[in-house]
Amino acid sequence: MNRFIQYSITFFAWISGIILIGAIGVLLIFLLFKGVSSLNSFLIFGETRPLDALLFRKDVLDGLFPAIIGTILLITASIVWAIPIGVASGIYLAEYCNLRWKPFFSFMLDLLAGIPSILVGLFGFTLSIFLHRHLSEHIYPCFLISSMALACLVLPYIIRTTEQALVNLPFSVKTTGLALGASRLQNILFILIPYNLSRIISGIILAIGRCAEDTAVIMLTGVVAMAGIPHSLLAKYEALPFYIFYISSDYNSQEELMKGFGACIILLAVCAVFFTLANILKRKAEIRFATRT
Amino acid sequence: MKPFIEKCAEKGFLFSAILSASITILILSFMIFFSFPIFKGGDIAAFFTLGWNPYEGKFGILPMMAGTGIIASLALFIATPFGIGCSALISVFSKGSSGRFLRKVVEFMTGIPTVIYGFVAIFLLVPFIREIFEKGTGMCVLSASIMLALLILPTIVLFLSDAFNSVPRSYIDAADSLGATPAQKLVYVIIPYAWKGIISGLVLAAGRAVGDTLIALMIAGNALQIPTGLDDAARTLTSHIALIIASDYESPEFKSIFLCGLILFTFTTLIVLIMRSLGYFKILGKR
Amino acid sequence: MEFKQKALLIGIAVLLLLGNSFSFAVAGDLDRFDGVKGTLRISGGTAHIPVMKEAAKRIMALNRDVKITIAGGGSGVGIKQVGEGLVDIGNSGRMATDDEIQRYGLKMHKFAIDGIAVVVNPRNPIVKMKKSQIIDIFSGKINNWKALGFKDRGINVYTRDASSGTRKVFWKKALNKGEITKSANFVKSHGAMKSAINVDPYGIGYISIGFLDDTVSSVSLDGIAPTLEKVRKGDYKIARGLYMNTKGEPVGLARLFIDYIMSKEGQKIVAENGYIAVK
Numbered sequence: 013m014n015r016f017i018q019y020s021i022t023f024f025a026w027i028s029g030i031i032l033i034g035a036i037g038v039l040l041i042f043l044l045f046k047g048v049s050s051l052n053s054f055l056i057f058g059e060t061r062p063l064d065a066l067l068f069r070k071d072v073l074d075g076l077f078p079a080i081i082g083t084i085l086l087i088t089a090s091i092v093w094a095i096p097i098g099v100a101s102g103i104y105l106a107e108y109c110n111l112r113w114k115p116f117f118s119f120m121l122d123l124l125a126g127i128p129s130i131l132v133g134l135f136g137f138t139l140s141i142f143l144h145r146h147l148s149e150h151i152y153p154c155f156l157i158s159s160m161a162l163a164c165l166v167l168p169y170i171i172r173t174t175e176q177a178l179v180n181l182p183f184s185v186k187t188t189g190l191a192l193g194a195s196r197l198q199n200i201l202f203i204l205i206p207y208n209l210s211r212i213i214s215g216i217i218l219a220i221g222r223c224a225e226d227t228a229v230i231m232l233t234g235v236v237a238m239a240g241i242p243h244s245l246l247a248k249y250e251a252l253p254f255y256i257f258y259i260s261s262d263y264n265s266q267e268e269l270m271k272g273f274g275a276c277i278i279l280l281a282v283c284a285v286f287f288t289l290a291n292i293l294k295r296k297a298e299i300r301f302a303t304r305t
Numbered sequence: 306m307k308p309f310i311e312k313c314a315e316k317g318f319l320f321s322a323i324l325s326a327s328i329t330i331l332i333l334s335f336m337i338f339f340s341f342p343i344f345k346g347g348d349i350a351a352f353f354t355l356g357w358n359p360y361e362g363k364f365g366i367l368p369m370m371a372g373t374g375i376i377a378s379l380a381l382f383i384a385t386p387f388g389i390g391c392s393a394l395i396s397v398f399s400k401g402s403s404g405r406f407l408r409k410v411v412e413f414m415t416g417i418p419t420v421i422y423g424f425v426a427i428f429l430l431v432p433f434i435r436e437i438f439e440k441g442t443g444m445c446v447l448s449a450s451i452m453l454a455l456l457i458l459p460t461i462v463l464f465l466s467d468a469f470n471s472v473p474r475s476y477i478d479a480a481d482s483l484g485a486t487p488a489q490k491l492v493y494v495i496i497p498y499a500w501k502g503i504i505s506g507l508v509l510a511a512g513r514a515v516g517d518t519l520i521a522l523m524i525a526g527n528a529l530q531i532p533t534g535l536d537d538a539a540r541t542l543t544s545h546i547a548l549i550i551a552s553d554y555e556s557p558e559f560k561s562i563f564l565c566g567l568i569l570f571t572f573t574t575l576i577v578l579i580m581r582s583l584g585y586f587k588i589l590g591k592r
Numbered sequence: 593m594e595f596k597q598k599a600l601l602i603g604i605a606v607l608l609l610l611g612n613s614f615s616f617a618v619a620g621d622l623d624r625f626d627g628v629k630g631t632l633r634i635s636g637g638t639a640h641i642p643v644m645k646e647a648a649k650r651i652m653a654l655n656r657d658v659k660i661t662i663a664g665g666g667s668g669v670g671i672k673q674v675g676e677g678l679v680d681i682g683n684s685g686r687m688a689t690d691d692e693i694q695r696y697g698l699k700m701h702k703f704a705i706d707g708i709a710v711v712v713n714p715r716n717p718i719v720k721m722k723k724s725q726i727i728d729i730f731s732g733k734i735n736n737w738k739a740l741g742f743k744d745r746g747i748n749v750y751t752r753d754a755s756s757g758t759r760k761v762f763w764k765k766a767l768n769k770g771e772i773t774k775s776a777n778f779v780k781s782h783g784a785m786k787s788a789i790n791v792d793p794y795g796i797g798y799i800s801i802g803f804l805d806d807t808v809s810s811v812s813l814d815g816i817a818p819t820l821e822k823v824r825k826g827d828y829k830i831a832r833g834l835y836m837n838t839k840g841e842p843v844g845l846a847r848l849f850i851d852y853i854m855s856k857e858g859q860k861i862v863a864e865n866g867y868i869a870v871k
Contacts, residue, residue: 144678167325
């Protein structure tokens with residue numbers, strides 16, 4: 013290989029790195045540049061006094077507050093569905109499942125992880141229509157359906173991290189409890205899971221981030237442009253990512269557009285916090301392994 | 306603990322696992338069940354035509370399939386060289402602080418919401434593209450592909466740099482002792498060893514590109530035509546679902562979105578099968 | 593101290609009374625929502641949204657026990673969803689077809705009259721066209737602004753999806769049921785149409801007259817400008833009613849809401865949003 017080609021390869025690698033960082037930099041700077049001026053309490057609370065809104069004494073009718081609360085509630089509900097099922101499935105796959113069935117389960121989960129999120133949304137939508145016709149006419153695309161669909165979306169991540177967290181433990185850790193007379197369940201609950209808890213939690217936090225940012229699923233399953241804070245599981249609701257999507261095409265004034273930029277910054281900040289948290293926990297888990305094994 | 310509780314817990318774990326797996330099956334059966342009338346009607350061929358005009362009873366989804374195919378392949382075409390370049394930088398050329406910084410940035414990118422990429426693209430990239438072509442709206446195949454490329458880059462870079470790092474130490478040492486430069490190591494040692502990983506990373510990224518809804522929905526223009534140029538507007542299968550979801554549930558157009566869903570599902574299955582045949586069983590990553 | 597407290601109490605009482613009488617004076621037509629509880633779900637036509645939003649805002653500011661959710665989707669969605677019982681009021685920018693009325697037992701409530709205007713970017717000097725030119729532009733036969741005396745740039749046609757009532761009316765009354773070019777870009781609502789045309793110097797689309805402002809310029813057809821005045825007189829033909837549809841006779845909150853929109857204050861909201869009140 014002659015010098016010139018070698019240099020070009022090295023040069024190309026550096027250039028692609030610089031372009032990538034440049035692209036992301038431009039994106040973030042543009043967002044901050046446009047949006048920072050709109051970041052104030054009016055953006056979130058509108059004309060309502062912040063304290064009244066925070067104590068739910070008054071409804072916010074023209075701020076982002078209902079969308080923020082909607083997103084928080086949505087994340088909470090989805091995680092409440094997904095954690096028990098996800099962790100339990102992870103435990104089953106790591107500790108109980110026999111080799112005959114494992115490929116089947118892992119294939120199904122890989123598929124679920126790979127399905128475009130819009131299909132999960134379509135599934136939720138169709139399910140709600142189906143239930144509306146055949147079960148109860150109080151069911152229609154709503155908060156409950158959205159949270160269940162989002163749970164389906166993040167389930168494979170939680171299962172996989174739990175499974176990995178348990179499978180990759182050192183042999184000595186796995187067997188010590190059993191040798192001391194602990195039962196299989198005791199061993200899992202009191203030794204294996206606590207041992208690698210931060211890894212599992214980091215997976216859960218990443219799942220939270222996915223719930224916070226997802227738009228495709230919720231826009232098919234019950235999010236609307238104006239609803240206020242949902243007061244029941246069967247209500248429609250607002251959410252930050254959908255607000256951004258809606259504003260991107262439906263803004264009526266420059267002012268509304270600026271609110272969209274403000275919403276982008278808030279959502280980005282929320283996701284960045286979750287992301288950093290997950291990474292710190294993951295690092296902690298890695299360091300622990302590096303020192304113990 | 307009592308054996309009874311042990312048994313219950315085990316049953317509970319099994320039940321959860323079955324429940325999780327059955328979600329996949331349930332989604333598939335919904336797609337099949339609701340698109341079944343199309344197959345039964347025998348007019349399946351009518352859906353694979355070029356025309357989409359509900360007023361005239363035309364429901365061809367071929368333009369959407371073409372839109373998905375073209376936008377996703379173009380995104381992959383743009384992202385692949387950059388992806389290989391970046392991961393080579395991280396794993397080969399700069400193992401010091403700049404490489405680490407790049408990896409941090411790429412990891413952070415996975416946390417940026419898709420809707421934000423779309424939002425910024427509408428106000429930054431689209432006007433720019435419109436002025437470059439001096440034709441069309443700027444909402445076109447090229448805009449969508451560029452943003453989609455940015456969206457799938459982290460998948461490619463993280464997967465590839467892991468694959469590059471998986472080359473055994475002894476290979477690298479051998480090359481080093483022969484006096485190989487980093488570029489030579491990359492071309493003669495690392496890429497030949499890690500080609501399976503590279504292909505897998507690209508296949509996975511292709512899956513993400515096909516499965517993404519928002520970018521195409523927001524900036525591809527959603528026109529019902531087979532795009533013939535980079536500046537043409539197009540509609541993907543995923544954005545077609547998002548756009549048609551609101552129509553009459555009895556109508557053939559509504560049923561056609563389940564056909565779109567079935568196509569996307571089949572594609573996902575294909576991706577997973579390819580990944581498995583290449584030896585990658587754990588597919589984790591953002592869609 | 594005691595005196596001060598008393599004075600304060602009296603002051604507060606007076607303020608409260610004043611505040612009360614003040615809100616009574618403004619509310620008037622809103623009185624019907626006093627003491628009412630419940631949820632009202634509205635979806636469908638996007639031309640209706642500004643009116644619905646303003647009405648909902650006023651109602652919810654007065655009575656926190658009433659929750660009103662508003663979604664878009666288009667006229668087709670509104671009719672379908674109200675028929676299926678998914679929402680309480682389904683809005684449409686066209687009359688429901690006989691088939692739809694029969695299938696669901698729909699009741700239509702016309703609350704405003706609206707015109708549909710052809711719009712272009714404010715930088716585009718072409719603000720007068722013939723109807724035949726519009727037909728040719730939307731079918732793709734004329735595809736360059738040069739043919740109309742503007743720059744040598746392609747015409748970007750924007751249209752709405754099949755669920756849109758605006759599209760259906762526009763297609764029937766402006767395009768004489770002519771074809772819409774396949775290369776047309778799709779947008780999902782009136783707001784989206786307006787912002788798309790606003791940023792695209794070479795775009796052309798159609799929106800409800802209520803959405804017209806200085807961010808887009810409207811095109812007069814065969815010499816008749818799309819204004820409320822011309823629509824009212826019947827000179828500008830591309831007009832339609834805006835409807836709220838219910839399944840059967842409206843009851844409860846839906847009844848109250850429709851009555852409110854039909855009331856003096858409701859019709860004022862209609863007029864303020866650029867539509868022609870029906871009462």
